[in-house]
Every structure is written in C-alpha cells, then in structure tokens.
Amino acid sequence: MCDYCSSENTDENLRGEDGVYYDVKKSKHYLYIEHFFGEVYKIEVNYCPECGRKL
Numbered sequence: 031m032c033d034y035c036s037s038e039n040t041d042e043n044l045r046g047e048d049g050v051y052y053d054v055k056k057s058k059h060y061l062y063i064e065h066f067f068g069e070v071y072k073i074e075v076n077y078c079p080e081c082g083r084k085l
C-alpha cells in the first residue's frame with residue numbers, strides 16, 4: 031500500500047489532491063482526480079495506478 035491508495039483516504043480528505051479512496055456505500059474503490067480549476071473526476075478502479083496493488 032502507498033499514500034496514493036491509503037485506507038485513510040476519503041473523497042473528503044483528498045480535496046486538492048489525487049488518490050484512491052473506498053466508497054463504503056457502494057463497496058467500490060474510486061480514483062479521485064481534482065483539477066486545479068476545481069473539476070473533480072471519480073473513476074472506478076480495481077488496481078492502484080501508483081503501486082499496482084489490487085483493491
């Protein structure tokens with residue numbers, strides 16, 4: 031596990047950064063990407079794009 035896919039991540043505390051978080055309600059991992067102009071993308075992922083860990 032790396033910082034990018036830390037289990038501490040949520041879509042709340044990732045504000046302003048990129049990372050992978052777990053959506054408890056949907057039981058799925060999402061890649062959270064925020065652009066500097068405030069646009070947010072959430073993409074469902076099965077592997078961490080940073081360390082390759084299966085999620």
Ligand SMILES: [Zn+2]
Nearest residue numbers: 032035078081
């Ligand atoms: Zn990782």
